[in-house]
Amino acid sequence: MATVIDVAMRDQLLDRRQRLETAVFVRDDETQLQHLLEEVDAALARMDVGTFGLCEVCQDPVEAERLMADPLVCVCLGCLSPKQKRALEEDLELGAQIQVGLLPCRDIKYDGWQASYHYEAASLVSGDYCDLMTAEDGSLYFMLGDVAGKGVAASLMMSQLHAMFRSLIPVGLPLERLVERASRIFCESTLPTHYATLVCGRADKTGAVEICNAGHLPPLFISKGEATLIEATGLPLGIFCNEQFTSARLQMRAGDTLFLFTDGLSESRDPLGEEYATERLRRLLCDQHTLAPGALIEASLRDLADFCAGTPKHDDLTAMALRRND
Numbered sequence: 001m002a003t004v005i006d007v008a009m010r011d012q013l014l015d016r017r018q019r020l021e022t023a024v025f026v027r028d029d030e031t032q033l034q035h036l037l038e039e040v041d042a043a044l045a046r047m048d049v050g051t052f053g054l055c056e057v058c059q060d061p062v063e064a065e066r067l068m069a070d071p072l073v074c075v076c077l078g079c080l081s082p083k084q085k086r087a088l089e090e091d092l093e094l095g096a097q098i099q100v101g102l103l104p105c106r107d108i109k110y111d112g113w114q115a116s117y118h119y120e121a122a123s124l125v126s127g128d129y130c131d132l133m134t135a136e137d138g139s140l141y142f143m144l145g146d147v148a149g150k151g152v153a154a155s156l157m158m159s160q161l162h163a164m165f166r167s168l169i170p171v172g173l174p175l176e177r178l179v180e181r182a183s184r185i186f187c188e189s190t191l192p193t194h195y196a197t198l199v200c201g202r203a204d205k206t207g208a209v210e211i212c213n214a215g216h217l218p219p220l221f222i223s224k225g226e227a228t229l230i231e232a233t234g235l236p237l238g239i240f241c242n243e244q245f246t247s248a249r250l251q252m253r254a255g256d257t258l259f260l261f262t263d264g265l266s267e268s269r270d271p272l273g274e275e276y277a278t279e280r281l282r283r284l285l286c287d288q289h290t291l292a293p294g295a296l297i298e299a300s301l302r303d304l305a306d307f308c309a310g311t312p313k314h315d316d317l318t319a320m321a322l323r324r325n326d
């Protein structure tokens with residue numbers, strides 16, 4: 001029985017076949033084209049006999065995302081040759097380097113503000129988004145988000161978020177309009193199943209902060225050892241193309257800190273399967289509220305490591321702290 005995916009795959013293969021056939025007559029490197037054509041025909045033949053999407057070595061289904069990206073794939077990840085595995089690893093390592101290159105300066109001091117962050121991928125690349133950027137009007141923008149899913153697909157979308165905000169912020173839109181526009185572009189350019197939760201904020205030199213929380217875990221606002229949660233006021237980015245967002249405003253004074261994090265922090269588990277949870281984080285941040293951003297993040301990561309006691313991590317983890325110094 002042909003599934004929707006099979007039909008789409010067949011169309012894609014037939015289209016590829018047609019393009020290759022036309023190319024055979026106009027290109028000189030016929031041997032390579034002939035080889036590609038044979039691969040497409042072999043995939044179509046596998047479709048006819050019902051073995052399409054099954055690994056040629058172990059007969060188990062090939063990973064669906066890989067098949068979607070390349071219908072010619074005929075070996076599952078587990079059955080790749082050492083040479084093929086190495087090539088894949090090198091690709092990923094290069095992707096990871098590019099992703100690290102997108103991150104902002106680790107420690108920032110700017111107009112009475114001090115910011116720091118920690119960024120850690122579950123594997124080589126991360127689906128978390130983290131950025132800090134100053135604008136011409138003197139404000140400091142901070143962004144922290146989490147793309148649905150993990151791995152390469154999520155990291156590609158993370159880089160899209162990065163590029164969008166980097167190019168939209170200089171336009172100088174009000175914060176809510178900025179997030180709305182980003183959401184629309186994101187929605188129009190991603191698969192319907194993909195979305196991202198995000199906190200986008202703007203801090204100015206008077207200590208005023210405006211925050212838009214699009215479906216993300218609430219950032220913690222720590223003032224005089226007391227914490228307030230800044231709850232989400234909108235859906236994640238990219239769910240609907242015409243989403244509207246509202247923002248919250250707060251006035252930060254010397255010693256106040258804003259702490260943002262992804263679920264890699266709050267949903268990490270101990271050996272018994274218990275979640276770390278926002279409540280434990282809240283207590284720690286209140287106790288340690290006098291620490292500078294970098295030290296505060298370190299303290300929270302130490303506490304998390306104590307709690308997890310070696311339980312392997314499964315999710316990307318990002319934390320950011322923004323402190324008002326004067």
Ligand SMILES: [Zn+2]
Pocket residue numbers: 055056057058059060075076077078079
């Ligand atoms: Zn296999």
